[in-house]
Amino acid sequence: MLKIKESTRQRCTITQLDEKARKRLQPVSLEFFHFLYQTKELPFSIFCRIENTLIEYVSPGPLVTAHLDDLWDLMRRPETDCEICIRKVDKAAFDALMGGVRAHKLELLSRQMPNLDKKTLDVFANLSAASQMVVAGGINADVAQHVKASAAFLVSNAIDSDQVVATLSRMINCDPTLYDHSATVAMLAAAISLRLLPKQLSGREAELVAQCALYHDVGKTCVPHEILNKPGKFTPAEFDIMKQHTTLGHSELMKLIDGGVSIDELVARVALEHHERWDGSGYPHGRRGPFEADAQHGIHLYTRIVMIADVYSALLMRRVYKPAFQPQDAIRIMAQEANGFDPDVFKPFLKCVVRSLNKDESHTNRLLVIGENGELSEWQSKKAKSA
Ligand SMILES: [Fe+2]
Ligand SMILES: [Fe+2]
Numbered sequence: 001m002l003k004i005k006e007s008t009r010q011r012c013t014i015t016q017l018d019e020k021a022r023k024r025l026q027p028v029s030l031e032f033f034h035f036l037y038q039t040k041e042l043p044f045s046i047f048c049r050i051e052n053t054l055i056e057y058v059s060p061g062p063l064v065t066a067h068l069d070d071l072w073d074l075m076r077r078p079e080t081d082c083e084i085c086i087r088k089v090d091k092a093a094f095d096a097l098m099g100g101v102r103a104h105k106l107e108l109l110s111r112q113m114p115n116l117d118k119k120t121l122d123v124f125a126n127l128s129a130a131s132q133m134v135v136a137g138g139i140n141a142d143v144a145q146h147v148k149a150s151a152a153f154l155v156s157n158a159i160d161s162d163q164v165v166a167t168l169s170r171m172i173n174c175d176p177t178l179y180d181h182s183a184t185v186a187m188l189a190a191a192i193s194l195r196l197l198p199k200q201l202s203g204r205e206a207e208l209v210a211q212c213a214l215y216h217d218v219g220k221t222c223v224p225h226e227i228l229n230k231p232g233k234f235t236p237a238e239f240d241i242m243k244q245h246t247t248l249g250h251s252e253l254m255k256l257i258d259g260g261v262s263i264d265e266l267v268a269r270v271a272l273e274h275h276e277r278w279d280g281s282g283y284p285h286g287r288r289g290p291f292e293a294d295a296q297h298g299i300h301l302y303t304r305i306v307m308i309a310d311v312y313s314a315l316l317m318r319r320v321y322k323p324a325f326q327p328q329d330a331i332r333i334m335a336q337e338a339n340g341f342d343p344d345v346f347k348p349f350l351k352c353v354v355r356s357l358n359k360d361e362s363h364t365n366r367l368l369v370i371g372e373n374g375e376l377s378e379w380q381s382k383k384a385k386s387a
Pocket of ligand 1: 216217245274275
C-alpha cells in the first residue's frame with residue numbers, strides 16, 4: 001500500500017471514499033495530462049484516489065508544477081491502485097480548459113511551421129475533443145451525438161489526403177503532447193475513404209468510418225490501468241488481458257446500442273475486428289480476407305481501413321514500451337508486414353504517405369521508392385551520394 005506523505009496530509013483534504021463519493025467522480029484520461037502544465041490557474045479540484053482514500057490534491061486556484069509532477073509519478077507506478085479524477089460536475093470546465101490549451105498549442109505550432117495545413121489542424125482539434133469524450137468512458141447519447149457531429153465536420157471539410165498525412169506526421173513529430181490516437185486514426189481513415197477509395201465509399205460512409213475510428217479502442221477503458229500504462233513489456237498473461245479490449249469494446253458498444261444510444265452496429269464490429277489481420281494472423285478470432293467473400297470469417301472493409309490508420313498512428317507515437325518512429329520508418333515497417341493488410345487499401349495509402357514524405361525530401365534528393373511488390377527502398381541521386 002502506498003504511504004501518503006506527511007506534507008500531503010497537511011496540505012490536502014483527505015477523506016475515505018464511499019460509493020456516493022465514487023459516483024460523483026470521473027477519472028481523467030492521461031493522454032492529455034500534460035496539457036495541465038500549460039495552465040496557471042485551475043477553476044476546479046483534481047483528486048487523487050489511492051485505493052479507498054481520496055485526496056483533494058489540487059484545489060481551485062493557482063497550479064503548482066511540483067504537484068502535477070507528483071501526480072504524474074504516482075500514475076506511472078504500475079503497482080499502485082490509483083486514479084486521477086475530477087468531479088463529474090466539473091467535466092464541462094475540464095473539457096473547455098483542455099480544448100483551450102489544445103487550440104493554443106496548435107495555433108503556436110502553425111505559426112512556427114507555416115507549412116502545416118491549417119485546415120487539417122482545425123479539424124484535428126475538433127476531433128480530438130470528441131475522442132477525449134470517448135476515452136474518458138461513460139458514453140451516452142450526448143457523447144454519441146458529439147462523435148457524429150465531429151465525423152460530419154471532418155468529412156464536410158474536404159480534407160486532402162496528402163495534407164492530412166503530411167501535417168499529422170509532422171505535428172506528432174514536432175509536439176508529441178498533441179498526439180491523440182483516435183483523432184489521428186479517424187483523420188487518416190477518413191482520408192483513405194474519401195480520397196483513396198472514393199469509388200467504393202460515399203461521404204456518408206466515410207463519416208461512419210471516422211466514427212468507427214473514434215470508437216475503435218473504447219474497450220481500453222475496461223482494461224485495468226496498471227496494465228494499460230505498464231512501463232515495461234507485457235507478460236503473456238497481461239497481453240491476453242490487453243487483447244480483450246477488442247471484445248470488451250464490442251460488448252460495451254452493443255450494450256449502448258441495445259439501450260437506444262444512436263451508434264451504428266458497424267462501429268461495434270470495427271471495435272471487435274480492428275486487430276484482425278488480412279492474412280488471419282490477428283486477434284481475437286483470427287478472421288481473414290474480405291467480409292464480402294466470407295461474411296462469417298472475413299473482415300469488414302471499414303475495419304480494413306481503420307486497421308491501417310491505427311497501425312500507422314501507433315507507430316508514430318512514443319509509448320512506454322516503444323520509441324516514436326519517424327514516418328519513413330513507420331511506413332517501412334508496415335510495408336514489411338503488408339500481408340496483414342488489404343492490398344487494395346494499403347497500396348494507395350502507401351503511395352499517399354510516400355508522396356507526402358517525398359515532397360518534404362525533394363530538395364535532398366533522397367526519395368522513397370515503391371517496388372513492384374510494394375517493397376520500399378530509398379533512392380539517392382548521385383549528387384546526394386557524393387555530397
Ligand atoms: Fe486497439
Ligand atoms: Fe488503436
